[in-house]
Amino acid sequence: MFVRTKQQRNGKVSILIVENVRTAGNVCQKTLRHVATVLANEVDRFMELAEHIRAEMEVSRVQNLSCEPNSLKDMVMARLARPSRILRYWIKKILNI
Numbered sequence: 001m002f003v004r005t006k007q008q009r010n011g012k013v014s015i016l017i018v019e020n021v022r023t024a025g026n027v028c029q030k031t032l033r034h035v036a037t038v039l040a041n042e043v044d045r046f047m048e049l050a051e052h053i054r055a056e057m058e059v060s061r062v063q064n065l066s067c068e069p070n071s072l073k074d075m076v077m078a079r080l081a082r083p084s085r086i087l088r089y090w091i092k093k094i095l096n097i
Helices: 040-064 070-079 082-095
Strands: 001-005 013-023 026-038
Touching: 001 040, 013 040, 026 040, 040 082
Parallel strands: none
Antiparallel strands: 001 013, 013 026
16 A cells, blocks of 8 residues: 555646555556646645554554454554644645644
């Protein structure tokens, strides 16, 4: 899972969270979440926001795994312990609330 930017014809940039999926021997990118469509000068701020959203998605993915041992879940949760607080911070900073 990673963050990707895609240039549109109208000059705006789409920020996407995608993962590579192998289907019938071919690798293609599956869009998991469309974060935003922004102007070129706003890309850096929204890329940071997208990284935090990606981290939250990975934490929730690990929480939903039933076959993983608890020690692995604990390690991942400890590594990404505060993504929701950081996400709220970046939303407030970007929207100037």
